[in-house]
Each structure stands twice: as structure tokens, then as C-alpha cells.
Amino acid sequence: MSAAIGSLCLSASAFAQVDAEEVFKENDCHKCHHATKAKKGPSLEKIAARFKTENLGTDEAIKHMTSGGKVKLTDGTEEDHKIIDSKDPQVLNAVAKWMLDR
Template structure:
């Protein structure tokens, strides 16, 4: 009887591990180089840095705000595709710049990269 229980535990553990290995991780779900290139091409780095506040918040701060929220990715995409009014570090407000791509996969990739920080 003890042998059956151990076999079931081992089988369940191996199955769980196998399923986990097949699922894409957050780290592999996006192309960081393509996201950085899109951000640079659109001058996003003039207002944002990865880990420090410039004219706009750091990408790490943005990620902390939206990470783990079901609509985090869509809120980020909305932010860089609709020109909402945003508050700058000096307290002034201006329209957020649009990115130059209509490709939803590129937009999602950029949002996922930001959320990974």
C-alpha cells in the first residue's frame, strides 16, 4: 500500500512539473530587445527611464502600479495609443505621446516588457 501512495505522489509531482515547464513564463512571453527598440524609436526614454524618474515615472514605478492587475496590459496600451493627459514630475500636465505602431502584438510586447520590470 505504501508503495502505491509513493508512486501516486511521484506521478502527480512529475505531471505538475511537466505542465509547468510547458507553460510560457512571463520572461519568455515578450521580446525585450524589440520592446526597447520600439521605446527608443518613439523617444519614450526621453521621459521615462527604467529605474529613475525623469519627466515621467520610471518604468519600474509604472510596472508596480499595474503589475498583477487583470487589466494592466490594456491600461498601458491605452496610455501609449490614445494620448491621455498625464501628470509630469514637475506637476504640469500634457498629452502622452502616441507610439508609431498600430500592430497590437508590438503594443502588447512593449506593455509586457514594462510590466516585467
């Protein structure tokens, strides 16, 4: 968690080059994660709030979007979570920060 805070300064300059929202859309993440409304997955607002309450950082979010474990959808079914189509730490960091920065 402290590592996430430490890397903020380092990666800040990268954000200008990565359009996190665009990556999020290209990966169909928005089909399950709306900014404020629950869809098949929790809203970004809800995820960000939980991460704040539980003191989780971008590392945790990146782990989730790259490891693809089973998740329970709001309709009660289970499926493997989508794995983001990038291994570039700058992209992953930008998307994680964009998701949690609300």
C-alpha cells in the same frame, strides 16, 4: 484583465520578432521613462509596481500609450501623452509586456 492573461500564450511567439526596447527608444518614451529613475514621467519600475498593486494588465498600458490623454509631468506641467507610432497589436503587446515585466 483576464483577456490579457489569455493572450500571453498567443503572443509569446511574437516577442522574438519585436524588439520592444528598441521601439520604446525610437518613440522617445525613454526620454520620460527611465528604468529606475523618475524623469518627466514615472520610472518603469514604478509603473510596473503600480500596475501589479492595482492588478492592471497590458491592456491598460496599451490603452494609455495609444490614447494620448493629458498627463502631469514631474515638473508640474501638463501635456498630452505621447502616442506610440504603431497600431500593430504584436508591437503594442510586446512594448506593454516589456514595460511591466520588471
